[in-house]
Amino acid sequence: MADRREMWKALGMDVDTHDGLCAALPVAFGDVYLSQKNRPEGMAFWDFVVSDIHGIRPAELLEAQKEGRKVFGTFCVFVPDEVVVAANGIVTGLCGGSQFWVPDGEKVLPKSTCPLVKASVGARLGRTCPFFRIADMYVGETTCDGKKKAYEILGEDVPMYIMDLPQMKRECDILKWKDEIAAFAKKVEEFTGNTITPEKLDEAIRLINNKRKALARVFEARKNPDNIPISGTDALLVTQIAFFDDPARCAEMCNKLADELEERNRQGVSVFEKGTKRIMITGTPMAIPNWKLHHIVETSGAAVVCEEMCTGTRYFENLVEEGLPTLDEQFMALSKRYMKNNCACFTPNPGRVEDILRLAKEYHVDGVIDVNLKFCCLYDTEGYSVERALREAGIPVLGIETDYDDGDSEQLRTRIGAFVEMLG
Amino acid sequence: MTTYYIGIDIGSTCAKTVVLAETEEIALSFVLPTGWSSVDTAEEIRRRLCEAGYDPAELACVSTGYGRVSVPFARKTVTEITCHARGAMLLHHSRDLTVIDIGGQDTKIIRVEDGLVKDFMMNDKCSAGTGRFLEVMANTLGLRPDDMCDLARQGGGVSISSMCTVFAESEVISLIGKGEKKENIAFAVVDSIVKKVASQANRLEKGGPVCLTGGLCESDYIRQALGEQLHTQVQAVAEGRYAGAVGAALCARDLMKKG
Numbered sequence: 001m002a003d004r005r006e007m008w009k010a011l012g013m014d015v016d017t018h019d020g021l022c023a024a025l026p027v028a029f030g031d032v033y034l035s036q037k038n039r040p041e042g043m044a045f046w047d048f049v050v051s052d053i054h055g056i057r058p059a060e061l062l063e064a065q066k067e068g069r070k071v072f073g074t075f076c077v078f079v080p081d082e083v084v085v086a087a088n089g090i091v092t093g094l095c096g097g098s099q100f101w102v103p104d105g106e107k108v109l110p111k112s113t114c115p116l117v118k119a120s121v122g123a124r125l126g127r128t129c130p131f132f133r134i135a136d137m138y139v140g141e142t143t144c145d146g147k148k149k150a151y152e153i154l155g156e157d158v159p160m161y162i163m164d165l166p167q168m169k170r171e172c173d174i175l176k177w178k179d180e181i182a183a184f185a186k187k188v189e190e191f192t193g194n195t196i197t198p199e200k201l202d203e204a205i206r207l208i209n210n211k212r213k214a215l216a217r218v219f220e221a222r223k224n225p226d227n228i229p230i231s232g233t234d235a236l237l238v239t240q241i242a243f244f245d246d247p248a249r250c251a252e253m254c255n256k257l258a259d260e261l262e263e264r265n266r267q268g269v270s271v272f273e274k275g276t277k278r279i280m281i282t283g284t285p286m287a288i289p290n291w292k293l294h295h296i297v298e299t300s301g302a303a304v305v306c307e308e309m310c311t312g313t314r315y316f317e318n319l320v321e322e323g324l325p326t327l328d329e330q331f332m333a334l335s336k337r338y339m340k341n342n343c344a345c346f347t348p349n350p351g352r353v354e355d356i357l358r359l360a361k362e363y364h365v366d367g368v369i370d371v372n373l374k375f376c377c378l379y380d381t382e383g384y385s386v387e388r389a390l391r392e393a394g395i396p397v398l399g400i401e402t403d404y405d406d407g408d409s410e411q412l413r414t415r416i417g418a419f420v421e422m423l424g
Numbered sequence: 425m426t427t428y429y430i431g432i433d434i435g436s437t438c439a440k441t442v443v444l445a446e447t448e449e450i451a452l453s454f455v456l457p458t459g460w461s462s463v464d465t466a467e468e469i470r471r472r473l474c475e476a477g478y479d480p481a482e483l484a485c486v487s488t489g490y491g492r493v494s495v496p497f498a499r500k501t502v503t504e505i506t507c508h509a510r511g512a513m514l515l516h517h518s519r520d521l522t523v524i525d526i527g528g529q530d531t532k533i534i535r536v537e538d539g540l541v542k543d544f545m546m547n548d549k550c551s552a553g554t555g556r557f558l559e560v561m562a563n564t565l566g567l568r569p570d571d572m573c574d575l576a577r578q579g580g581g582v583s584i585s586s587m588c589t590v591f592a593e594s595e596v597i598s599l600i601g602k603g604e605k606k607e608n609i610a611f612a613v614v615d616s617i618v619k620k621v622a623s624q625a626n627r628l629e630k631g632g633p634v635c636l637t638g639g640l641c642e643s644d645y646i647r648q649a650l651g652e653q654l655h656t657q658v659q660a661v662a663e664g665r666y667a668g669a670v671g672a673a674l675c676a677r678d679l680m681k682k683g
Contacts, residue, residue: 391543396543401548410490411530411546414490414503414504414505414546415505415546417503418503418504418505418506418541418544419544421502421503421505421506421541422505422506422540422541422542422544424540
């Protein structure tokens with residue numbers, strides 16, 4: 001592996017502290033990932049990416065910047081990548097998924113802030129994540145109070161643009177989001193110096209749609225009721241990395257993986273024994289390297305077959321209409337697609353419950369684990385309706401609240417173990 | 425010759441062992457403090473079992489509880505939810521019930537329907553509403569937990585507002601400082617834990633009789649106070665503290681039946 005220390009130093013990172021993360025990650029990855037049996041060969045790509053997670057992609061981004069391209073860091077699936085790509089920009093995810101960053105976040109944020117927000121702010125202020133150093137501009141959105149106020153702190157030392165996401169789904173809200181997308185496009189044009197043309201935007205829409213279709217193929221293979229071709233832990237990694245990778249390469253690798261998974265389904269090659277209980281996980285996103293819950297579930301005698309979360313179906317479901325001739329129509333098509341996302345920030349939000357019931361059927365799940373990161377008031381509260389609807393539909397459900405810290409893993413193991421025993 | 429099955433429930437405070445006969449009668453039961461090493465406790469349990477003529481090397485044994493993984497001679501581990509449910513079913517002769525177990529470090533509410541766990545709930549990682557809370561407060565009052573529960577019956581008029589064990593302890597200390605009567609403080613402590621458990625239980629759909637298991641089921645006052653909060657009669661049996669171990673023994677029997 002290449003020595004990245006010079007690159008990190010040049011990025012102004014706190015390299016010594018960062019070494020601590022570099023030392024811990026391979027151990028965690030080995031425990032959670034490499035200990036799995038019967039993994040698809042295609043996972044080698046993602047193993048490779050993780051082996052140098054703060055090296056490979058950051059180096060690519062730096063190369064692109066040398067060519068004059070701009071990098072936009074985002075925190076949420078609502079920010080339309082298409083607009084950035086159409087202006088020859090690059091999008092990278094910024095969400096922090098490690099406890100490592102939380103203490104630095106807690107220096108400025110209230111303790112009662114969700115760990116994802118604390119880790120993200122901590123990664124920036126602690127200078128221990130290259131993606132936060134590389135991004136030329138951060139693009140936020142108003143999906144939760146924790147992030148909204150955190151942007152004000154982040155914005156103190158990096159250009160910060162915020163999109164105002166409506167919190168309802170009326171016709172006027174879809175129009176409002178379209179206007180927000182148009183305003184963002186203008187900002188992106190200014191910032192990159194490139195004009196967004198309908199041709200460029202259509203090309204970008206197709207590119208991102210292809211990535212969504214490829215991820216959907218991977219998930220499609222997980223619907224097989226008799227065979228589990230990939231562990232949930234592996235599938236989660238694929239989704240997590242998708243936020244950081246080049247969209248064309250992501251689609252290519254996902255399609256290759258899907259080929260293999262489809263073949264595995266034909267041959268009956270499963271990661272788990274026949275009869276292993278199928279679990280869907282719903283709720284708050286799991287930013288990389290948050291693998292905690294999947295690992296516990298899959299070492300407690302069950303398999304995760306679907307994630308109804310931003311690092312899951314909410315990332316790739318629904319496509320943007322292609323082939324539209326004007327920017328105005330394209331912005332509307334983008335708004336329509338993004339507003340189909342049933343994030344818990346909307347009220348009312350019946351679509352999310354409908355999604356979950358539909359996915360439970362499609363993925364033939366035996367039980368659902370509804371999880372929320374501590375202090376995520378939105379998903380926590382919505383858990384009530386989600387769990388009630390599942391119970392009414394006769395689908396066993398376990399509600400869990402957790403954070404990045406491993407302190408509760410034994411308790412989670414008991415709860416999840418009991419849940420799996422309950423499924424029979 | 426009757427076959428026997430061993431169930432071991434290593435909780436955070438106490439380790440409970442039961443030997444169950446094929447007839448589902450308890451042939452042997454004993455409690456040991458868990459101490460600081462579950463491994464040592466497991467070894468002590470093995471020694472005692474052998475002494476009584478039940479060699480775990482020859483009999484099917486299942487372990488449960490927090491220390492379940494530390495029992496090398498157990499053939500299988502099963503979570504305490506499943507074990508408490510099965511044990512309570514046997515001890516209460518019912519296949520439809522709601523089990524409340526106030527354990528040393530967690531409280532479980534389990535809904536059993538038609539002989540199967542239908543739903544369950546456990547407290548979060550903090551110790552509010554658990555046996556540990558009671559123990560810490562009893563210590564502060566210089567009482568044994570069961571004596572504190574008895575004393576609580578005579579008290580009233582005081583409440584503790586803090587859910588956190590650490591803060592609640594400071595509250596108790598300031599009540600002592602103010603010269604509040606011991607029985608009133610004891611009342612406040614029990615009242616606090618009972619309300620916490622009841623509010624947790626109220627989040628779960630209840631059905632069938634409500635049965636209290638675990639060490640605290642031996643306190644009539646707790647049972648009664650919990651019943652008042654839940655507006656129902658709360659049942660308890662003498663062997664209630666062994667519910668988890670009995671359930672583990674029943675799981676051990678399943679192992680043998682399945683071969």
